[in-house]
Amino acid sequence: MNLTDIEKINIGFGNVADEYDSMQGINIPVKIMREKFYKTVDSYIKPPAYILELNCGTGIDAFYFANAGYNVVATDISDKMLMNARSKGTLKNLSFEKLNLAELKKATGKYDLVISNLGGVNCLDDLSKLSRDVSELLNPKGYFIVSVMPQFCLWEFALIFKGEFKRALRRLKRDGVIANVGGEQIFVRYYSPKKFYSYFKNNFHLNKTTGLRIFAPPQPASHWYQKHPSITKFLDIIDNKIESFYFSSLIGDYYIAVLQKV
Numbered sequence: 001m002n003l004t005d006i007e008k009i010n011i012g013f014g015n016v017a018d019e020y021d022s023m024q025g026i027n028i029p030v031k032i033m034r035e036k037f038y039k040t041v042d043s044y045i046k047p048p049a050y051i052l053e054l055n056c057g058t059g060i061d062a063f064y065f066a067n068a069g070y071n072v073v074a075t076d077i078s079d080k081m082l083m084n085a086r087s088k089g090t091l092k093n094l095s096f097e098k099l100n101l102a103e104l105k106k107a108t109g110k111y112d113l114v115i116s117n118l119g120g121v122n123c124l125d126d127l128s129k130l131s132r133d134v135s136e137l138l139n140p141k142g143y144f145i146v147s148v149m150p151q152f153c154l155w156e157f158a159l160i161f162k163g164e165f166k167r168a169l170r171r172l173k174r175d176g177v178i179a180n181v182g183g184e185q186i187f188v189r190y191y192s193p194k195k196f197y198s199y200f201k202n203n204f205h206l207n208k209t210t211g212l213r214i215f216a217p218p219q220p221a222s223h224w225y226q227k228h229p230s231i232t233k234f235l236d237i238i239d240n241k242i243e244s245f246y247f248s249s250l251i252g253d254y255y256i257a258v259l260q261k262v
């Protein structure tokens with residue numbers, strides 16, 4: 001049986017859904033990236049604004065924003081991710097829906113903000129359509145705040161010195177790479193901030209980009225925080241100082257882009 005790409009995403013992410021929160025909970029780089037994402041959102045839009053969250057996973061950000069007083073509709077394609085999100089409880093200002101990023105026309109309502117955290121959009125092949133669809137879901141001057149994996153990551157590139165050439169160079173592949181997620185082969189594409197914005201420029205103004213995990217260790221190197229506490233503390237301070245420089249978004253593990261509807 002041949003699975004479609006979307007079925008693979010549903011099954012693959014579903015297979016990692018049960019361990020997702022425990023993995024994320026102990027991962028310091030992920031915690032820091034989330035804090036920066038929350039701070040970015042808060043600096044542009046205040047509660048009780050209406051948020052549509054794309055690729056919400058197990059709802060970690062959805063619950064954060066709903067608890068902070070925003071009205072949140074959180075969506076994902078993975079049935080299991082959504083099941084785990086719903087099992088965390090109910091809030092009157094939070095709902096979960098199944099929605100494919102490639103079929104946002106099926107979404108209803110108008111929002112002040114659309115968010116997508118931790119690279120969900122890297123699983124998508126048509127960003128021009130995403131740009132049009134997100135723009136239609138937003139109120140005038142609404143924001144799309146999204147975290148994206150760029151085409152070059154300094155930390156990953158450094159794996160070349162350990163002889164891990166394939167991993168070190170994978171992001172540079174123009175047409176993306178196949179990643180193993182929960183035993184399924186899922187296509188992942190990487191976008192430099194310039195390339196990413198080229199798909200959005202007809203509908204959005206790019207307000208800001210923030211580089212994440214530039215010199216400080218990224219998600220897979222979380223153990224550095226136990227092994228080298230003073231070095232990681234120092235690298236986090238450096239990252240905080242340079243995160244707004246454009247080059248930081250070119251070489252970090254992720255970047256946050258703040259786009260405003262024109």
Ligand SMILES: C[S@@+](CC[C@H](N)C(=O)[O-])C[C@H]1O[C@@H](n2cnc3c(N)ncnc32)[C@H](O)[C@@H]1O
Binds near residue numbers: 009056058078117124
């Ligand atoms: C790395 S997880 C990020 C989850 C969440 N945003 C977070 O911060 O924890 C990526 C999520 O994107 C979802 N996803 C991938 N492709 C998608 C698509 N085409 N439509 C909707 N969700 C998708 C996956 O199911 C998965 O839950």
